[in-house]
Amino acid sequence: MLELANKRIVLGLTGGVACYKLAEFVRRAQDQGAVIDVVMTEAATHFITPVTMQALSGRPVFVDAWDPRVPNNMAHINLTRGADAILVAPASTDFIAKLAHGHANDLLSTLCVAKGTCPLLVAPAMNREMWLHPATQRNVTQLQADGALILGPAEGNQACGEVGSGRMLEAHELLAELIAFFQPKTLSGRRVLITAGPTSEKIDPVRVLTNRSSGKMGYAIAQAAREAGAQVVLVSGPTALDTPYGVNRVDVESAAQMHAAVMSEARHSDIFIAVAAVADWHVANASDSKLKKNPDGKAPDLQFSVNPDILADVAGMADGPYCVGFAAETENLHQNAEAKRQRKGVPLLVGNLAQQAMNADTTELVLFSQQGSQKLPVLPKLDAARRLVQEVARQSSARPR
Numbered sequence: 124m125l126e127l128a129n130k131r132i133v134l135g136l137t138g139g140v141a142c143y144k145l146a147e148f149v150r151r152a153q154d155q156g157a158v159i160d161v162v163m164t165e166a167a168t169h170f171i172t173p174v175t176m177q178a179l180s181g182r183p184v185f186v187d188a189w190d191p192r193v194p195n196n197m198a199h200i201n202l203t204r205g206a207d208a209i210l211v212a213p214a215s216t217d218f219i220a221k222l223a224h225g226h227a228n229d230l231l232s233t234l235c236v237a238k239g240t241c242p243l244l245v246a247p248a249m250n251r252e253m254w255l256h257p258a259t260q261r262n263v264t265q266l267q268a269d270g271a272l273i274l275g276p277a278e279g280n281q282a283c284g285e286v287g288s289g290r291m292l293e294a295h296e297l298l299a300e301l302i303a304f305f306q307p308k309t310l311s312g313r314r315v316l317i318t319a320g321p322t323s324e325k326i327d328p329v330r331v332l333t334n335r336s337s338g339k340m341g342y343a344i345a346q347a348a349r350e351a352g353a354q355v356v357l358v359s360g361p362t363a364l365d366t367p368y369g370v371n372r373v374d375v376e377s378a379a380q381m382h383a384a385v386m387s388e389a390r391h392s393d394i395f396i397a398v399a400a401v402a403d404w405h406v407a408n409a410s411d412s413k414l415k416k417n418p419d420g421k422a423p424d425l426q427f428s429v430n431p432d433i434l435a436d437v438a439g440m441a442d443g444p445y446c447v448g449f450a451a452e453t454e455n456l457h458q459n460a461e462a463k464r465q466r467k468g469v470p471l472l473v474g475n476l477a478q479q480a481m482n483a484d485t486t487e488l489v490l491f492s493q494q495g496s497q498k499l500p501v502l503p504k505l506d507a508a509r510r511l512v513q514e515v516a517r518q519s520s521a522r523p524r
C-alpha cells in the first residue's frame with residue numbers, strides 16, 4: 124500500500140547544509156506515491172541545485188517569484204491550491220523568523236503566507252546556539268500558535284563541528300512524520316504501553332527456549348499508536364525489526380524481565396496492549412555453564428516453572444490502564460478468544476489464527492469485547508494496526524476510570 128497516494132506536497136528548501144537530505148526524501152516520498160513540487164529560496168541553491176531537485180522530483184522547480192515559466196506570476200497561488208501540505212525543510216533561522224512575522228519577499232515565503240488552510244510543516248536545521256536563541260524560540264512558539272507543526276530538530280553532531288540540538292531530522296524520519304501527519308490523532312497525548320515479539324528463556328548460556336513470533340504485529344501497533352498522537356513505550360523481546368520512528372523501545376529477553384519492565388511502566392500508562400508471545404514456562408534449573416551431552420545418551424532433566432501472566436497482572440491493577448489482549452489460536456477462534464478475554468479480565472481481546480498470522484505480513488483480526496465480536500478484513504499488519512488503534516481509542520475513551 125502506498126502511504127502517500129494522491130498526496131501533493133509542496134517542499135520548500137531554504138539555506139542549510141541539510142538540503143542534501145531532501146534529495147533522498149523526495150525519492151522516498153515518491154516511492155510512497157506522493158507528488159512533490161519543489162520550491163527553493165535563493166540561499167538553498169547554494170547547497171543543492173534546482174537541476175538535482177528537478178531531476179528527482181520530475182517536476183519544475185521554482186526559485187524566483189518572477190519565473191517566466193509562470194505567465195501570470197501566480198506561482199505562489201498555483202502551487203498551494205489543492206496541495207495537501209507544505210513542508211519547509213530545511214527551515215533556516217532566518218526563514219523561521221520570516222514565517223513567524225508573515226514576511227513575503229520571495230516565492231517560498233509569499234507562498235507560505237498565501238497558503239490559506241493548507242497545513243504547514245516546518246523542519247528546523249541550524250547551529251545549536253541559533254536554535255536556542257530566544258528570538259528563534261519565540262518565533263517557533265509563534266509558528267506553533269499559528270498552527271504550524273514543528274518537526275524535530277534532533278540532537279547530535281552539527282555541520283559546524285559543534286554538538287547539540289538543531290540537526291534536521293533524517294530523510295526517513297521526515298517521511299515518517301509526513302505519513303503520520305495524515306493519520307487521525309485519536310490518541311493525542313495518551314500514553315500507550317505495548318509488549319511485542321517472543322520471549323527467550325534461558326536453558327544454559329548458549330541455549331534458549333523461544334517461539335516463532337516475529338514481533339511484526341506489535342511493532343505495527345506501536346507505529347500506529349504513535350501516528351495517532353500517543354507517547355509509546357514498546358517493551359520488546361528479541362526481534363530483527365527496526366524500532367518504529369518516535370517509539371521508545373525497552374529491550375528484554377525473558378518473561379520475567381518483560382513482566383518487570385511492564386509493571387514499572389504500567390502505572391504511568393493509559394492503555395496497555397499485550398501483543399507479545401510470552402513463553403508460558405521458564406527453565407527452573409537453567410544452568411550457568413553449558414550443559415554437556417550425557418555420556419549415557421540421556422536428555423538433560425529440565426524442570427519448568429510457570430511464568431507470570433503479564434496481561435492478567437496489569438488487568439488486575441487498581442486504577443490500571445485500559446487493557447487489550449491478543450490471542451493467536453489454531454482452532455475455535457471465537458470460543459477460545461472470548462473465553463480468554465473473560466479469564467484475563469480485559470475489556471478488549473484481539474483474536475487471530477496463529478497459522479495465518481505468525482511471521483506473516485497480513486492478518487485477519489477479530490475484536491472481542493462485551494458488546495460482541497467484530498471481524499476486520501485481511502489487511503497488511505500496519506493497516507490492521509491502524510484500524511485496531513482507532514477502535515482502542517474509541518472504546519478506551521468510553522470507559523469510566
Ligand code: C5P
Pocket residue numbers: 318378397398399400401402403430431432433434435447448449450451463
Ligand atoms: O494465555 P495466553 O498466552 O494465551 O494469552 C495471550 C495474551 O496474554 C496475549 O495478549 C499475551 O501478550 C498475554 N500474555 C502475557 N503474559 C503471559 C502470557 C500471555 O501478557 N505470561
